[in-house]
Amino acid sequence: MKKIYILILLFYVSLSPSTGQNTFNLRYDYGKAAAVNTGVIATDSCYYVTGIVVDKDPDLRTGSFFARFDLEGNLVTQKTLESTDQTYETWRPSLQALEDGNFIVSGYSLMPNNMLGIIIKYTPNGGILWLREYDDLYDFDSDFFRVDGLCVTKDNGFIIGGNEENGVNDADAFLIKTDSLGNKEWSKTFFTSNSAERLNQIIPTDDGGYLCAGYRYNYLIPNVSEEDWYGRAFFFKTDSLGNEEWRYAYPTPDSIYMDQIFAMLLNDDGSIVFTSGEGIDEAPWTSSPIVHPTIKLYKFNADIQQMWEVAIDALPEHRTIDRATQLIRLKNEAAYILTGYIFDDASSITGQDDYNQYGLIAKVSDDGELIWQRTLHYVENYTASHELNDIKETVDGGFIMCGSNRKTFLSDLEPDEILTNAWLIKTDEHGCLVPGCHLTDSVELPEDLIVIELYPNPTSDYLNIYYKQNILSNDAHFQIVNMNGQVVDSFQHVQAQTTYVVSVDHLPIGNYILQYMEKGVLQYSKQFAVQR
Numbered sequence: 001m002k003k004i005y006i007l008i009l010l011f012y013v014s015l016s017p018s019t020g021q022n023t024f025n026l027r028y029d030y031g032k033a034a035a036v037n038t039g040v041i042a043t044d045s046c047y048y049v050t051g052i053v054v055d056k057d058p059d060l061r062t063g064s065f066f067a068r069f070d071l072e073g074n075l076v077t078q079k080t081l082e083s084t085d086q087t088y089e090t091w092r093p094s095l096q097a098l099e100d101g102n103f104i105v106s107g108y109s110l111m112p113n114n115m116l117g118i119i120i121k122y123t124p125n126g127g128i129l130w131l132r133e134y135d136d137l138y139d140f141d142s143d144f145f146r147v148d149g150l151c152v153t154k155d156n157g158f159i160i161g162g163n164e165e166n167g168v169n170d171a172d173a174f175l176i177k178t179d180s181l182g183n184k185e186w187s188k189t190f191f192t193s194n195s196a197e198r199l200n201q202i203i204p205t206d207d208g209g210y211l212c213a214g215y216r217y218n219y220l221i222p223n224v225s226e227e228d229w230y231g232r233a234f235f236f237k238t239d240s241l242g243n244e245e246w247r248y249a250y251p252t253p254d255s256i257y258m259d260q261i262f263a264m265l266l267n268d269d270g271s272i273v274f275t276s277g278e279g280i281d282e283a284p285w286t287s288s289p290i291v292h293p294t295i296k297l298y299k300f301n302a303d304i305q306q307m308w309e310v311a312i313d314a315l316p317e318h319r320t321i322d323r324a325t326q327l328i329r330l331k332n333e334a335a336y337i338l339t340g341y342i343f344d345d346a347s348s349i350t351g352q353d354d355y356n357q358y359g360l361i362a363k364v365s366d367d368g369e370l371i372w373q374r375t376l377h378y379v380e381n382y383t384a385s386h387e388l389n390d391i392k393e394t395v396d397g398g399f400i401m402c403g404s405n406r407k408t409f410l411s412d413l414e415p416d417e418i419l420t421n422a423w424l425i426k427t428d429e430h431g432c433l434v435p436g437c438h439l440t441d442s443v444e445l446p447e448d449l450i451v452i453e454l455y456p457n458p459t460s461d462y463l464n465i466y467y468k469q470n471i472l473s474n475d476a477h478f479q480i481v482n483m484n485g486q487v488v489d490s491f492q493h494v495q496a497q498t499t500y501v502v503s504v505d506h507l508p509i510g511n512y513i514l515q516y517m518e519k520g521v522l523q524y525s526k527q528f529a530v531q532r
Helices: 007-015
Strands: 024-028 034-042 047-054 063-069 075-081 103-111 114-122 128-134 145-152 158-165 171-178 184-190 196-204 210-217 231-238 244-249 264-266 272-279 294-300 306-312 319-329 335-345 355-365 370-378 384-393 399-407 420-427 449-455 462-468 476-482 487-492 497-503 510-518 521-530
Touching: 024 370, 047 103, 047 399, 047 420, 063 103, 103 145, 103 158, 114 158, 145 210, 158 210, 171 210, 196 264, 210 264, 231 272, 264 319, 272 319, 272 335, 294 335, 294 355, 306 355, 306 370, 335 399, 355 399, 355 420, 370 384, 370 420, 384 420, 449 510, 449 521, 462 510, 476 497, 487 497
Parallel strands: 034 384, 034 420, 114 145, 145 196, 171 196, 294 319, 319 384, 355 384, 370 497
Antiparallel strands: 024 420, 034 047, 034 399, 047 063, 063 075, 103 114, 114 128, 145 158, 158 171, 158 196, 171 184, 196 210, 210 231, 231 244, 264 272, 272 294, 294 306, 319 335, 335 355, 335 384, 355 370, 384 399, 399 420, 449 462, 462 497, 476 487, 476 510, 510 521
């Protein structure tokens, strides 16, 4: 049996100051067929969350919701905006707190023959103070008008950005400036021939202008060949009226695909930090590339010169599609935290169709050093999909994250089973659901050592299992055994380091044993209790 590096870990957990920080992971369906948490705000007394729901009533279209939770993750209030005529979709983590104590979020609305940009202003209890719609910036009826970016301006107005179909087989990026009531003051489009552009991030600058970031691509334009396609991240600066002053497009080689800039920060010294990713088309060309990008974090100085880049390659032994969705700067430390997801094709390891999508959180220093990274896997089946969409620091120094987990294939669903659940995760300052998981970050484990720890124990609904091992077996699994020796649950193990979240709310009250097996041989076992 392999040695289990756990007694030393438990000793240091008892000494770790972060163990005073509560952790939890909770799922919600809000009484709907599907739900996704997309934005979160942390205060010293509660968490505010926005997101998307799909009702069980087929006459109701996709809706947007606003919810409030206490610091333990208990739902206090939740209100939904729905209609039979149009959708309300706030997919991006654009939720922001305003000086007047209210909240703002952006998105878009789909109608039978049109698509509109929207801004919604909420009260802390989820009441809608106003909703504004924005449509075509060109002289024709566009059926594509997507809003992704939102920022509050220095005059307490707002700017939204996104992209709109321009009538010549592609789409242009745009900015729309409003007053404090959402009334449009001006708009700008940014046209580039033979390519499409979209804006995901907008940041106000000290001179009254705006720093904007997004993505330029041409692979959706008809008749683009495999040799001519490209995807490029870019950012540019405008003046206070949206007039472009300069632009920077990341100079990747033609053979390299660069992913969108979904998150960007502007530091006080003028330096810029943003997330993107790089990859190569790995499949025969059809109508668009199939790329497996690796997440990267970049930093540029105020003169737009690159200072560093760091790759967040969470599963180097797998074929993955990685994407960072949000980026924050720590309040009391020169470091950054990013969230996102990893789409993992583990079929080469398990020998079966095995596709999972894991939640990702990582910490990078201001000098570009990767300090730690965590992956979170909510165990459902072999085709579970997880996303982390937003993250904020909490009053106790930890992190609150929101996202979703869902079944990848509809054929996996039981009658009346929820396809997608909203996800809310609270970790300690080290990104750990299991206290002490950070204690092995700088430890080079011998090949015969495994780190496994459970939390909480006893538990009532979920058991978090932290696992770390340098060498990954292609025939390994966990199983839960009752005191009669019967296997009551099991799941495949396909990662060398991760935190598994296992639902135990279906298990009767009592004692159980978690076992880790490799090639049919027991490597580890630990007793835990289910109490309610």
